Amino acid sequence: MAQQYPAITDKHREFITAQHMFFVATAAPDGRVNVSPKGLDALRVLSPNRVAWLSVTGSGNETAAHLLESKRMTLLFCAFTGQPMILRLYGEATAVYPRDPAWDALFAHFRPIPGTRQIFDVHVDLVQTSCGFAVPLYDYVGQRDLLVQWAENRGEEEVEAYRRENNQVSLDNRPTGLYE
Numbered sequence: 001m002a003q004q005y006p007a008i009t010d011k012h013r014e015f016i017t018a019q020h021m022f023f024v025a026t027a028a029p030d031g032r033v034n035v036s037p038k039g040l041d042a043l044r045v046l047s048p049n050r051v052a053w054l055s056v057t058g059s060g061n062e063t064a065a066h067l068l069e070s071k072r073m074t075l076l077f078c079a080f081t082g083q084p085m086i087l088r089l090y091g092e093a094t095a096v097y098p099r100d101p102a103w104d105a106l107f108a109h110f111r112p113i114p115g116t117r118q119i120f121d122v123h124v125d126l127v128q129t130s131c132g133f134a135v136p137l138y139d140y141v142g143q144r145d146l147l148v149q150w151a152e153n154r155g156e157e158e159v160e161a162y163r164r165e166n167n168q169v170s171l172d173n174r175p176t177g178l179y180e
Contacts, residue, residue, distance in 0.1 A: 005127040007048035009052035016117045020140050023076040024065035031172035034130035049124045057115040064095045065170035068177050091124040115151030115159050
């Protein structure tokens with residue numbers, strides 16, 4: 001059953017780094033809740049109470065918009081192979097952009113991915129595990145490289161133009177802070 005911890009343990013870190021995918025949930029005080037799947041080896045556990053994940057250009061930028069109004073973020077990891085488990089990280093996050101002083105130090109933790117637009121820096125204040133008995137089993141085939149190919153084929157100028165057209169406001173017409 002569910003157990004709670006004040007920080008990420010070594011066992012939690014091993015579980016997190018073994019997952020090929022995680023989910024991010026955020027919400028502004030009102031409007032839509034956003035849940036997004038993430039892959040591409042884009043998350044790093046930086047300390048027992050801090051993780052960061054690299055965000056690449058996509059169809060929207062809901063997470064960034066929500067964080068401007070409410071710093072709350074939940075990350076969910078679940079085992080699709082092996083022993084069942086669900087692990088949630090609860091905390092507060094900030095978006096870090098290439099223009100920010102913290103960018104270089106955070107970005108150094110990642111393998112560069114074409115189309116990168118920001119890093120989300122998460123202070124974790126609660127870790128919760130639960131059984132995961134109802135999570136189905138899946139075989140991992142590999143990461144999709146379509147988003148990377150999309151960014152490489154367009155080049156930085158076209159990706160930048162896409163961001164300006166599609167990533168500046170949320171579904172609820174909230175600013176994302178991508179360009180300030």
